[in-house]
Every structure is written in structure tokens, then in C-alpha cells.
Amino acid sequence: GSGDAKAPEAGLDASGGPSEGASGDASDDASDDEKPVDQPTAMFKMIRPPVDQPTTALKLPAGPAGAGVGTDSVSDSDSERTSTFLPLRPDIPAERKAPEAESVEPAPASASVPPALAEPERTRQQPLPPLPPLDLLAELTNTPPPPPSPLRTTLRRIRIWTPLVLLLMIVFVIAQMVRPLPAPALKLSAAPTFTFEGGELKMPWPGEGQGAVEVEGVGSMGTYGPQKPAPIASVTKTMTAYVILRDHPLKGKEKGPEIEIDKKAAEQGKAEHESTAAVQEGQTYSEKELLQLLMIPSANNVARLLARWDAGSEAAFVEKMNAAAKDLGMTQSTYTDPSGLLDSTVSTPRDQLKLAKAVMQYDVFREIVNTPNVTIDGIPGRIENNNSILLKPGVGGIKTGSSTPAGGNLLWSANTIVDGQNRRILGIVMGAKNAKYLGDKLRLSIDYSYELIKQAQKDVTSAPVVRKGQVLGYVDDGLGGKTPVVATKELKAVGWPGLKVELELTDGGKAVPHSGKAGDVVGQVSIGTGAGKVSSPVALQTDLAEPGFDKKLTRVG
Template sequence: MVSKSQQSSFSSDNPLFSPSRILILLIVLICIIGIFHFVRNHPKVEAKPTTATISLPGQFAVAFPQQGESAVGTDSLGVIASSPDQTPVPIASVTKIMTAYLVLQAHPLKPGEVGPTLTMTAEDVANYKNDLALDYSVLEVKEGEQLTEKQLLEALLLPSADNIATALARWVAGSDDAFIAKMNETAQTLGMTSTHYADVSGVSEATVSSAVDQIKIAQVAMQDPIFREIVSMPQATFQTAGTIYNVDSMLGQHGIVGIKTGSTLAAGGCFVSATPIGVGADKHYIIGAVLGQKTAQSLQSALDLNAQILDQARSQIKLYPLSSSANSYGQIIDPWNSNSVLNSDKAVQIWGYPGMTASLSVDVQDTQLPIPSGSNIATLKVQSSQSVQQIPLQNSEQINPPSFFWRLFRNWI
């Protein structure tokens, strides 16, 4: 039972629980919370695009050859279009695109460099004589002859020397089988789902691929400046073999600067090509692939048909104006409502082709507030396949810092 004295200690007359003291405590608590909200960092300014995706007007159109299979793309936009019959077929010496790519991945070269020197052995000479007897494409070598990595790549890609493909594979991986395993691993990584490599040169009928897959490997190979340099060479000179010539007789025609031919009875005529296209100050490459041309002049048919594809594609792959919604490409958004639309101070153009879809996003620079109007505060990113194009955006209204009262009462308003 509680005594009267104990009851009185909890009464409202107790000074510890007087209304004035409670009010003071509430005011102090509010002040502490307010100061905490005031001094802590405010949220960063964010932005969003006016639209998340775009589609360029029209439809990309190319008349592909009726025979074999074909495809066209670019070095950054990937495969754009292809014939409907994409199945694994023999590709002959087009195989050497992958061979050269893996050599340069294992032993990269910078412009002006020639790389390590390899000394030709008795085994290399025996491989040369054996391939020559089988009527394969070869580069003559002598025991003790020294050839640089760049020379070996020239021999691989210009006269398409099968014996040099073997020498490079064994140098990089130790054996043909180990190198072939790397070829297939890389094909899988690149999404070349219709490709299987059975040898390093393409002589084997079991080395198969599709036109779409050859666009994929050519796309990454053409990113290497040494690869681009070599495939564009019409000829080269060697100590033993003398002057060798590029089998690609289309060099310099239709703007073609490579890449690789191939021809066997099983594969027919094959050609993977590249032609440069200027995009403002940048240079890109249209890539065409034609496989399986089996005519009286199969390789020439592949060359001619490939050139026709490039000619059709060239006029469609270009800069297109990017329209805006109410002259806005995005908007600055912040919790304290100091918002602004984002514009571009010049006409916005993106590189693409009719029917291309792309995703849009806006990145905001981390800058101090206030941000005067007209500042390069954001970047519009337009992404399609591996291509990312960036356009500076400016705020139309000044972005002010949050007010004193907003910072003080940010969670209560």
C-alpha cells in the first residue's frame, strides 16, 4: 500500500515534473534534433533524362547475297543486320582474325614497335615444306632466320601463311592444341555461339563459324591499332621470302582497309571487310562479312558482294539529330525543390543507324552549390550496344542550396 507521502512525491507539485521543466526539455530536444539536421550533409543533386529510351527513325536495309550468309555491323555498335541463314559453316583463312587477335592479346604492340624476335627452327622449316607440298598458303622460311612478331603477323594476315599460324600458336601457347583451346574460350567469351575452332589456320573443315560471329571477332580485333595497320598493308618484304602481297585485292576500293579473305573448296569464298567512317572528329569502322560463296570465282564473288554491302550501309550509318522534349533532355531534381531542366547549348547528334534503339541516362557532376544557370552540370549518356556517346548538358535555372529552414526541419516538411 502506497503511503500519502509517497503519493505526494509523484504529484504534479513535484518540481522535477513541472510543466515548465517538461517544456524546457522539449525545446532542448527539438533544438538538438534541429541542429543535427542542420549540420549534417544534405542530399546530392540528382537528375533524370526526359525519356529513358529512344529509337532512330526508319529501318536499316541492306540487300544481302542469296548464297551463303552475310552480316554487317560496326566496331562499336556491334552487329546491325544479317541474312537469315546464320549457321556454322567452314570459314577457311578468315580463322586467322582470331589467331592474330590472340597473339596481340598475349604480346601487345604499340605503334612503331615490332615486338620480340623469333628464330626459325628446323621444325618451322619442316612445317613450311609440308604445307607447301599440300598446296597451302605459306611463307618461305630458313633455319636460323629471325623474324619479328610484327613480321610474323604480316605473314599471317597478308599472304595468309598457314605455317606461320602454326609458329605463332606454338610461341604463344606452347602447342597447337593449347592455342586452339584459347581460341574457343575467347569465342565463347565474345558470344560467338556458332563458332568452333579446330585448327589455327582454317584449313580444317571442322573450323566453323557464322557471318554474325565474324563481325564480333572483327569488332574487337579492329580496336587494336597494330592489327588495323597490318590488314591495310598491300605488301611487305622479307629476307628469305622477298616481297609478299595481300590476298585482299579490294584494298583501296570502296574505302576498304582490310580485313581478311579465306577460300577453300569446303568454305567457298569468304571475306570479312572494314571501311572507315568519320563521325565528327572520331573514326569508326563499318565491318562486313560474307561467307560461303561457291561460284567459278568464289573469292572474287565474296569480295564484290562484300563491297556492295558496305556501299549500302555507308549512307545509313551516320549522325542523326536527337530530338528533345520541350527543348529539354533531362531535369535536375532535389528534395528542396531547386529544380531545373537540362538543355544542350548546341544541336545534339548521335551516331547510329535507322531503327537503332538506345538507352538514355544523365550523370550530374558533384559541384558546390549554388550552380549558376548555363553551367555544364550534367552529361547525357546515349548507349547502344558497346557504344556510349556523351553530350554535355546545362541547367536552365540556377541551382540553389537548401534554405536554412529546410535544413533545420528537413524531416518535418
């Protein structure tokens, strides 16, 4: 047990038995003393086996009495014990046992120790083939897997898919919460139109020619006649003035650049069969003075002079006139000269009212056409306006025009006061020919126009369309929520008997908020367009709340 065996006693060989020379005679002993001989020494190395492995112990036989070696009665040591093999698989026999320890007979001293005795015998087991996880678990527990069934398959699928479904639901909820909310919008719930009382409007339309009347910013009061392109004579100069002011605008008291009278304009000023201005070559007039000569006495030579000054040639200016007409939506108008002397320059009443609305936005133009007469340095006498009704109450002028093909024509403006505000009425009479002389034809068109002006001034009125506090619509949050909005003040519309006006509910140029307090202004309601447009702010009737969790979660799209 100490690991190193003691040297053999005298009389024992290396294997523990009696030595061969123990019974020799004395002579042999003497001989041995004379010749010293190395005696082989046998060493027994006790190997301590590893844990849980069966070992083979060397069992030494008992020697003679008094030899100091163990006896036959000595019991086996712990190293001779073996482990018991318990199978986990049914195909391994349970009777398999670990190899028993073997006894080693004493060997002669000269013999070497067999290799089998140098180290303990080990138990060897063949490796098992790899098994699926469930089968391996069954092998280890010695419990066979349950037989497959639809229920077990369904449960297993539920266990597999449930975590994935829960993860997808969590991602969906988070995505719905962080998605931007749809932009709120104002929706009109009140009646979209309002009709003025009083029955049908009755205008004193002339029995010849064609024309139209319109209240600026409100709508048309009606038309008469064929509404087809026809010569417009000097009414053409309205487009000439519009192009000049568009390209060279004048503000306030400005008079504009000085323009020199060329030889051609001076010579044309002496023409006998057309309206002209007596200008002299080399004279200079401001832009505003030439516009006065263009619109008040209707000077053809000044119209051509302005065309050459603006575009370089009359032909180039005519191209600009037609381009401007196209921009204004005058689809039935054609301009062939800047003065209107040519019968090929044609237009319709509706097209001329489109031009009138555009050119009357210039302050200097309104000032000029509303002037009954004017005096200009360098021009002898006082220049009178051909529109003789300019002195009538509320009557303004734009442009007269007459020729044999065109008859008498007048493009006019008038004003009326409604609820303390000035309202502009625009109209035109074309093709007045029921007279012998050209001057009488022009006078006839002026008379027709004045009758229309008086009736329009009488019939144009106002009526309350929206009351203060009236619910007009709601804020739609895009997810089903609707918060009502109300008018903050009374709103009156301008119109006439039988007119139907439309209400429009807008945000007023500002984005509608997602939340707000009752009374917060969120938009406006308006009636009409342009200069005749009237509006009133609208406010929240109740608090506006942002959509809740349930609406955010269930929204689609």
C-alpha cells in the same frame, strides 16, 4: 539572576530557615567558639533555558525580615512563562499544554538537591510517521489534497510528458539539420530515343550463307542467314593475331622480338594443299613480319609457329584462343587449331564482329590488314593480299578464308566520312558456295561484301538530335528540388534511315554539386558507344540552391 547565590546569613540554615542553635544558651556559644566547625554552604545555580523550550525555575520562599532574601510579593520571572502548542494535525488535541513550572520547597542543609531540579524539564513529542509529499504538504498547510478527477490526471500527465516531448523534438530537429544531404543526380526529361528519317533501311543481303553488318560505336545495320556456328576456315587467323598482339603488343614503329623459324615450320611451308609461306629453318623474322605473313598470304605454317612461340605448344595456344573468345562474349565460337584448317573450328557472324571490334583497336593490325601487298626479306617475290577490293574507296580488309566445308568467307572493314569524321563499318559474309571452284567461292564472298559496303557507306549519315540550349533534364537534389539543365552545343548522331538511337544523361565522371550558378557544367549527354560515341556538355539553366530548412526538417529515409 547572577547565577551564584550568596552565602546564607547568620541564623539561617542552608534552606533559608532559622538555624537550630539560634536560641541556645551562652554555654553553647562558648563551646562553639572553642570547636570551630565547617558550616555547609548552599549554592543555587540558575540554569538559563534554551530558546523556545519551557523551563522550570526555582522559586525561593521569602525569609525573615532583614534576611536579604526575596519576598512573597516578588512576581514570577520570565523563565516561568510557557509556550502555546498549536496543532497542525487534527488528531492532536489543542488543549495540550506545556508542563508548568514547579516550586521547590527549601530543603535541609544536609539534604542533597534532587536530580529533577538539576536541569529544566523539557517538552517531549513523539516523531510523526513519514508521509507522501502531497499528504505532508497538506498536513503542514492544514489543507486536504483535492479529490482525483480525469481532468486533474490529464493535466498532471501533460505537465510530466511535455518536457520530454519538447526534448525529443529538439533532438529530432538537430539530427535532421546535421544529417548528410542525399547526393544530387541528373535525370533525363527529354525523349530518351531519336529515330532517323528515311523509312526502313534496305541492305543488299546475299541469297546464301549468313552475315552481319555493324557501324562501330553506333549499332547493327542488320543480319541475314541462320546465325548459327559454321566453319570459318582461315578467318580463324584473326583470333590468332589477336592473342599474339594481346600477349606481345606492338606500338608505333615497333617490330617486336626476332623469332627463329624451326624445322617444323620450314617443312610445313612446302605443303601443297594449304596456303603457306616459304620460310627456311634457321631464318629469323620479327613479330610484325610474321604477322604480315599470317594475315596477308594467310600462311598456315606461320600460324602454328606463332602458337608454339607464344604458348609452348599448339594445344596450349588453342586453350588461350578459346579463353579469349569467352572474354569477348563469343558464346557460339569454338577454336580447335590456330590456322582454321580444321572444320571443327566454328563461329557465327555476330561473334566474329565482336572479335573484329577488339582486334581493330591495334594500330599495327589495321596497318597490316589494309595492305594490298608487301615485300619481306627472305621471302621471294611480292606477297599479294587475297582481298582484292582493298584498293576500292574506303574499303579495308581483315581476313579472307575459304575451304570446301566453309565455302567463301570474308571478314571486312570499311570507312565513311560523316561530318568530317571517319566512321568504321564492320561486316562479314560466311558460306558463299554458289560456285564450282573454291577460288570462285572466295571471289563470290568478296563480291557480296563489296555490295554491302557500298550501301552502308551511302546510308550512314548524321542528324541533329540535340539542339543548343535544349532542356534535356534536371538536377534532382533528392529532397524534391529540380533544377533544369541544357545542352551547351548542338549534338549530331551517326545513323541510317530507321535507326533508333538512345540518349544518355550522365555526370561525366564528376559528382553533381549541391549548389551552383547558372551556366555551370554539371554533366554530359551522349549518344552511341565506343568509337562512335558522341557527347555534349550540359549546364545549369538556373542557379542550383541547396535544400532549405523545411526540406531538411521534413525529409524521411
